[in-house]
Amino acid sequence: MTKKLVTAVAALAIATAALPQHPARIFDGNAWWAHIKFLADDKLEGRETGSEGLRKAEAYVVDQISNAGLQPAGTNGFYQPVKFVSRQIDEQKSSVALIHENKAEALAFGDDTFFNTRVDLSQEEITAPLVFAGYGLQIPEKNHDDLAGLELKGKIVVFLVGSPEQVPAALSAHYQTPGERWKPLKAAGAVGVVSIPNPASMDIPWSRIALNRNHPSMELVGPEFNETAGLQLALTFNPATAEKLFAGSGHTFAEIAALGKDRKTLPHFPLSVSLKAKATVKSASVEAANVVGKLPGSDPKLKEEYVALSAHVDHVGIGEPVNGDRIYNGALDNGSGTAALIELASSFKVHPEKLRRSLLFVFVCAEEKGLLGSKYFAMHPTVPTKSIVADVNIDMFLPIVPLKILKVQGLAESDLGDRAREAAQSWGVTVQADPEPLRNSFIRSDQYSFVRHGIPAVKLDTGFEPGSPEQQIFKDWLTNRYHAPSDDLSQSVNLDTAALYEEITRSLVVSIANADAKPQWKPDSFFRRYAAGK
Numbered sequence: 001m002t003k004k005l006v007t008a009v010a011a012l013a014i015a016t017a018a019l020p021q022h023p024a025r026i027f028d029g030n031a032w033w034a035h036i037k038f039l040a041d042d043k044l045e046g047r048e049t050g051s052e053g054l055r056k057a058e059a060y061v062v063d064q065i066s067n068a069g070l071q072p073a074g075t076n077g078f079y080q081p082v083k084f085v086s087r088q089i090d091e092q093k094s095s096v097a098l099i100h101e102n103k104a105e106a107l108a109f110g111d112d113t114f115f116n117t118r119v120d121l122s123q124e125e126i127t128a129p130l131v132f133a134g135y136g137l138q139i140p141e142k143n144h145d146d147l148a149g150l151e152l153k154g155k156i157v158v159f160l161v162g163s164p165e166q167v168p169a170a171l172s173a174h175y176q177t178p179g180e181r182w183k184p185l186k187a188a189g190a191v192g193v194v195s196i197p198n199p200a201s202m203d204i205p206w207s208r209i210a211l212n213r214n215h216p217s218m219e220l221v222g223p224e225f226n227e228t229a230g231l232q233l234a235l236t237f238n239p240a241t242a243e244k245l246f247a248g249s250g251h252t253f254a255e256i257a258a259l260g261k262d263r264k265t266l267p268h269f270p271l272s273v274s275l276k277a278k279a280t281v282k283s284a285s286v287e288a289a290n291v292v293g294k295l296p297g298s299d300p301k302l303k304e305e306y307v308a309l310s311a312h313v314d315h316v317g318i319g320e321p322v323n324g325d326r327i328y329n330g331a332l333d334n335g336s337g338t339a340a341l342i343e344l345a346s347s348f349k350v351h352p353e354k355l356r357r358s359l360l361f362v363f364v365c366a367e368e369k370g371l372l373g374s375k376y377f378a379m380h381p382t383v384p385t386k387s388i389v390a391d392v393n394i395d396m397f398l399p400i401v402p403l404k405i406l407k408v409q410g411l412a413e414s415d416l417g418d419r420a421r422e423a424a425q426s427w428g429v430t431v432q433a434d435p436e437p438l439r440n441s442f443i444r445s446d447q448y449s450f451v452r453h454g455i456p457a458v459k460l461d462t463g464f465e466p467g468s469p470e471q472q473i474f475k476d477w478l479t480n481r482y483h484a485p486s487d488d489l490s491q492s493v494n495l496d497t498a499a500l501y502e503e504i505t506r507s508l509v510v511s512i513a514n515a516d517a518k519p520q521w522k523p524d525s526f527f528r529r530y531a532a533g534k
């Protein structure tokens with residue numbers, strides 16, 4: 001043994017001795033996986049919002065949490081009914097064409113483009129000139145304005161998904177929500193948008209996105225939920241064929257994509273083609289529900305405050321077959337989070353813990369439709385609005401490698417990030433901020449619905465060291481299994497990672513529930529603005 005090594009071993013011994021002691025493990029991952037076996041069974045048909053499969057999954061959740069001793073906290077027992085309108089494009093009766101020097105070139109649905117029915121599309125034929133507006137973002141905090149100098153009145157705005165490098169992840173994510181993106185474009189008089197996914201940050205390959213483009217989308221019923229009012233046309237364009245939008249403009253898409261890959265500032269300029277589109281959309285009413293249960297706290301005053309734990313139960317249902325399989329089981333998305341929340345609820349019965357604040361377990365629907373169940377819950381909470389002091393959201397935490405690093409979405413935004421770090425460290429796990437901010441994860445799950453109502457939130461995921469072999473495992477998972485029928489029970493998961501994840505989450509929740517002060521946004525957090533007046 002060399003001296004160097006001896007020193008290293010001694011240092012390790014000291015470090016180990018200095019680690020805080022954590023209690024014995026409560027979770028082993030087996031019960032967690034058993035819940036997923038139920039939730040992701042083919043019989044539940046992928047738990048589409050409004051389907052019998054989701055109703056069965058939620059009945060299972062209600063069964064489990066009432067056995068765990070949670071009290072009903074919905075508006076109808078454990079349930080909070082939610083109403084939606086579903087929209088489905090009829091491509092046979094729809095068309096899109098580019099017009100260049102008075103000649104129309106029909107675009108192919110799927111290969112070139114498709115309509116985004118999350119938007120309440122106009123069913124009138126629309127013809128308008130196209131303008132390329134870089135990332136299509138106006139971010140006053142960073143003096144960034146993709147719209148500067150552009151004439152957008154009556155125009156259709158083409159943009160590349162993403163943001164320039166000087167914009168931090170949270171800001172970038174926030175300004176790319178459909179509603180925030182639309183605000184400045186609407187103010188400038190635009191009538192439509194064509195969004196080109198950034199090839200550098202696409203989770204799902206175009207072929208798979210295009211495959212399910214005609215799946216119905218949903219929106220909450222009620223004008224207070226329409227964030228893209230006035231947007232008449234919304235298309236998503238295949239980056240592989242996007243060159244045709246740029247023909248004759250003096251720029252190429254290859255040039256734009258190369259800049260976008262490194263988050264460089266993009267040029268903005270009028271395109272020399274116009275677009276003609278006609279959408280025919282079928283609408284229907286859909287009903288589903290959130291499931292809400294509570295565990296009352298013990299402190300006479302603090303028990304009036306709730307620490308919310310959230311996870312979505314829904315997935316995308318039955319879709320186009322991939323390798324002969326039509327059922328999109330959603331084992332990890334988000335059977336994994338639903339199961340973890342059930343297990344956390346049960347753990348407080350089997351291993352009671354004194355909690356000063358109350359816990360609110362919120363199992364939402366329609367996350368896959370655009371965070372709609374949580375959006376509804378946050379707008380119409382079943383406990384007094386101001387009583388929810390935090391949200392810890394679990395969505396697809398991907399226990400597919402050993403848990404050495406915990407990725408914390410929202411790490412720097414509130415003191416929940418510090419608590420998450422402490423909780424992870426007490427279990428020997430380090431934390432990291434999102435190493436892939438371009439994926440916009442902070443706005444892509446239900447925590448964001450709480451954040452928009454001023455409630456500090458975090459989402460914890462299994463992390464990896466950038467450049468490590470683990471990174472490739474995650475990348476492969478997203479490419480092959482994310483929103484695919486193969487996110488099913490046949491994949492292998494790391495039960496120890498799932499168990500450790502549950503321990504850390506439980507430690508975090510206990511720490512939030514028992515702290516003297518309720519969670520606070522960091523003074524420099526962008527999201528603090530939503531807490532104003534609370």
Ligand SMILES: [Zn+2]
Pocket residue numbers: 333368483
């Ligand atoms: Zn999903």
